[in-house]
Amino acid sequence: MDQTLSLLHQTLPCRATQIDHLHNLFAYKDEPHPETVYIQGGPSTGKSIVVTTLLEKLELKHAILNLVECYTAKILFETILNKLSGHRMDPKNPVPYAKCENMMDFLQHLKNYSLEDDLTGSVIVLDKAEELRNMEFNLLPAFMRLKELSGIPISVILISELVFQKFLSKANIVDPMKIDFPQYNKDELLEILSMDIENARRIVENEYEHSIDFDLEFYKNYLNVFLSVFYRACRDLSELKYMSRINFVKYCQPIITGQNTVEDQMALWKNVAPTLKSSLAVLYLRIDTSNQTDQVVKHSVGSKETSAQSLELPFYAKYLLIAAYLASYNSAKDDKRLFMKFHGKKMKKLKDVKMKSKVSEQLNTQLGPKPFAFDRLLAIFYSILDEKVGFNNNLLVQVSSLVELRLLSSVSDNCFLDGQKYKCNVNFDFIQEISRTVRFNIRKYLSDFSHI
C-alpha cells in the first residue's frame, strides 16, 4: 500500500495532500468508500491525472468519462455500462452492452450487471461535471445518491472547475465530500515543468538534427528565466509547458551555432530575453510560428489594424460595412443632420450644450452597437457613396455575405422577411482602417466626434 502511495507522490509532484486524501478514501478495500467525492480546481491543476492514475494504481474497477462528449444522456449511460462491463463493440454492428434511455433503465441494468460481476468498490468518474447543469435535471441528484438508488456500494467522483455552490438547485442535494486542487505556485510550476526535460531534449534534437548535452540544472536555469517573464501573465500549466517548449529551442540556438557554451548562462539569458518578450504577445494564441511565414502571422495576430488591411473586401462591401457601422453607432435622430445636405438650422438647446461635454461612458462608440433596420443601412449607404449605383441583387448579396463573415450579425428572426435588423460587429479601429482604404473620413459622420 505504501509503495503505491510513494509511487504516486513521485509521478505526480506537488499534489501530496490531495493524493493522501484520495488514497485514504479509496485505498482500503475493507472499508466503505464515500458515496460522492467532488473535486474542484482551476484548469490544468492535475485533477484528472491524479484521479486517473490513483484509480489505476489501486486497481479499482472504474469508468472515467468526459461529459463534454455525452451530448445526450443516452451516450452517458451506455458508455458507463460499456466501460464497467468491459464490453467491446463490434464495428460492423455496434451494439452497446445495454440500451439505456433514462436513469431508470440505467439503474436497472446496473443492478443486473452487479449480479453477474461484483461491482463493490467500483468508481464512476465524471469529468467536466459542470456540463451536468445543462443536461437533464435528474442526473446530478441521481449520481450524487447512486449508492442509495442502486443499492450497490459504488462511488462517484465528480471533477469540475466550478465550486460546488454553482450546482445548488431546488433538488435537495447532500453536500458531497470536497477536495480542492489549488493553483500551483512558482516553485511547484518549476518542479513540474522540469519533468519535461526529456521532451525538451527530443525537441532540440529534432530542430537542429544534433543533440546537445545538458543536465537538469541547465534546464532548471532556463525555466527560471522563462518563468520570470511568464509567471506574471499566466499560471496555466499546459500553456506554460507549451510556451516553454517553443522558447527552449531558441534558447539553445547559440549553443548549436557555437557562439556560447552550456555554461554561459548569462549570455544565453541575454540572448533569449527579447524572444521571450515577443512570445509573451502571442500567449494563449497557439499559432505555430515555426515556418517562414511567421513574420506575416505575427503581424496579423499582433495588431487589429493589419487584420483589417489583410481582409479582402469588394469596394461596395466596404462601404456597406462603413454604413452599417455608422447606423450602429449613431442614433437615428442624428441621421438627418449627418447625412443630408440641407438639413436646416437646429435650435441650440441646453441639452445640446450638455451633449458637448459628454463623458466617455456616454459616447455612442463606447456603448456598443445598436440594432438598425435594413432600410436605414441602405439609406446611409447611398448617402455616403459619391457615385450613383443601381440597387441590384449583387448588392443585396453583399449584405448577406457580410453576415456570413460575421462582420455583421442579424438580430431579428430569420422568418421575419420584412425589415431585417442587423448589428455591426467590428470595432472603431477596424472600421477606421477600412475607411482609410477607400479614403473615407469616418469621424466626420459619427455623432460622437462631430459634436466636438
Add this chain to the structure above:
Amino acid sequence: MEVDQTVSVSKGVFVFKNNFKPLTKLVKSKRKQKNVVNYQNTAFSSNAWYQSYSSLWQNIEEKIENLNNAMFSSVLSRLVNFVKSSHDFDVEEIPTAALLTGINMPDHAAQFKSLSNQIKESVTPHVACLHSQDCQNIKYLIENMIGQLVKEDESFSDEDSLSDSTRTHLKKSQLNLSVLQCWYENMYQEHSQTSPKKQKTKNKKILVIIISDFESFNAEVLQKFILIASCYIRVLPFVFIFGIATSISTLHTSLPYKVSSKICVKVFNSQRSTCYLNEILENVFFSTSCPFQMGGKVFNLFIDIFLFYDLSVNNFIQNIKYAMAEHFSYGNAMALCSFNKKETSAIIAEFSHEDLENVRHLLSFRKLVESETYENQIRLLTDDDYFANVLTEEIVKLQKYIRRLHIFLKCLLILVEDLPKAPLGQQLRDLYSVATAKNITNSPEYKECFKLLGFQSMEELSKKLSKILDYLEDKILFKHENKMKDFYEQLESFVDSMNNFNMAEMEEAVVEIENNEQVALKSLDRKQFKEKLFGMTKSQNQPLNRYEKLREKIITTLSQAFEEYLIEPKSFYFHEIFFFNNISIQSNIIGSHRSAIHNALNDPQYYLQCDCCTIPNSSVIKHTMPDICIAYKLHLECGKIINLYDWLQAFLSIVDPIEIDDETKRIVSPELQARFTQCVAELEYLGFIKSTKRKADHVARLTWGG
C-alpha cells in the same frame, strides 16, 4: 424543332447540359445522357457556330482547371506535407491547419475537393469534409463526420472482396465517438498483429477533418467538437483543416482559451483573389488559345462587378461564359472566331449563301461597302465567291492584329507599370480595357506615360528594354514575321549600345556643358545677367548628352510601334466576329429585382408575351391585364395616401366598364370586390402600400414616382 427556328435564339433561354456529370448509378446516367444527346441533336448542335463555341469553351475550361491546379499546388503540397508529418510524434494538441482563403467560399470549393482527393491518395483514406449546413448541432456534426469516415472505409474495403451480407449499414443514431474508436482500433488491430510493434504506429492512418467554412459554423458547436476530439487525441489521430475566409483573428474570437489550447494552429495563406484573376486573364483569356475577345465596355462591366461587388473569380468566368454564348449565338458568322487560319478558310469555303448573308448583316460590313468603289460594292453584295475572298483576307488581318495587340500590350505594360502614379494602370487588364475601347495611343494617359518615360534613367530604361526582349523572344522567334523581327532587332541594338556606354564619356559631356556656362557667367551687370539666365533656362535642354539622344530615339521607335499595332478594334472590318461589345447583356448579368417587378406589373406583356395586353405606352391600362397590374398602375397615379374607395371605383371602371349617367352609387358585385381586395393584399405583401392610421379607409404608398 426546325433548324430555322433555333437560329435566332438570342432572346430565348436554352439549357445545355453539356457539362453533364453522370450520377452515381450507372444505368440512370446512361439513360439520361442519351436524352441529352437527342436533345442537342434536335436543337442546334449541328450549327457551325455552336460547334466552335462548345469546343472553345471546353478548351478554356480545361485550361482554367489546369491553371487552378498549378496555382493551388504549392499550398496544397505544403498542406499535404503538414498532414503527413503532423502525427510523427505524440501530440497533446490537435494539429490544425488554418487556410486563409479569402471571402468567396464558392470559389474555393474546387480547391478543397482537390485537397481532400490528394490527401486520400497520398496520406490517408480517412477524410471527412464538414459543411456548416449539415452541422446545426453537435449531434449532427458527429454523426455526419463518423458517417463519412466509416463509409469511406466501406468503399475502400470493397476491393477486399467483402461480401455485402457481412456489411451491415450503421444507423445514424448509433454513430458516436466510442463507435468510431472501436471501428478504428478494429481496423488497425490486424496490422499490429502481423507486423512488429514499431511498424504499428506507422500503419495507423490519420483522420483528417476538413471544415471549409469556418465562419458559418456555430461557434458553440465547434468548441464542443474540438473539446470532444481532444479527449480522443491519444487513440484517434485527428488533424483539422479549417478554411477561414476573413483573418486568423476570427479563430481567437470564436474559440475561448480552454478550446484553443487544445489545438495547435499552423497558418497557410492562399493567393489573393485579384492575383488569381490576373493569372486567369493573362494565361487563359489574353492568350492565343482564346480568340473570343471582350470589347472595352463589356470587359469593364465584368471587372467592375468583380472589384465592386463580389471579388469572385468564379462569377467572373461564368459571366464571360454567358457573354460568349451570347456572342456565338448570333449565327454561323461567329464560327469564324478562331486563330487557326486553315480552319477559318475551311469554314468559309463551306459557308452557304445564308451564312454569308449572316456575315453581311454585321454592322462593319456597311463601312466596308461604303469604302469600296461602285463596282466592287455590287460584287460584295451579290457575288458570294468574291465576298468570301474578301472575308478571308479581312479575317486573317484581324487574327494577326489580335495576336499583336496582346504582345504589344504586354510590352507597353512593362514600360509603364512602375511609372509614378501609373497613369495607365498597373495591370494588363487596365491596359486591355483602354485599348479595346479606344485608340490607346491618342489617350492623354498614354501621352503622359511617354512624357514620364522621357525622364527615365539609363539603368531603368535598359532594364525595361531587356525585359521586353525577354518577353518577345519566345513570342516571335519561331514565327517569320518580318516587321516584328525588325522591331526586336532594333530594340536589341538599343540595349547593346546602352550597355556599351562609357560612363566617363558621358560625364565628360556634362562637364563640357558646365564649362561653357561658367565662361559665359563672368562679370555682367544685373540686366544682362538676368537676360542671360532667362536665355539659359530656355536653351538648357538643347545640349543633350549622348544618352539623352539615344533615349529620345528609343522612345520614338517604341511609340511608333505602339501607334502601328495598338489601334482600336473598331477600325477593322468584321471586328464583331472577334470582339463582343454588346453592353445590353448588363441587365442579364446584374439582376435588379425592383425594376423587374415594376416592369412585370407595369407592362405584363413583356413577360406574358400575350397579344391581348400590348399597349402603345406605359400609361395605358387595359382590362385584359391581370388584376394586380391594373391595381398597381392605378396606384401609380395616386399621391402619398390612397383613398380605397376611389381606388375601387377606378378599378371597377376598368374591369367592368358600365356607363353610369347620374351620381347614384353603383352596386359593387361581391366577386369584383373580392378581386380588388386580393389585389390590395398582394400589393401590400409586395411592399408597395401599407395600412395607415392617419386617415380612415386610406392606405399609404411606400414608393415614389409614377
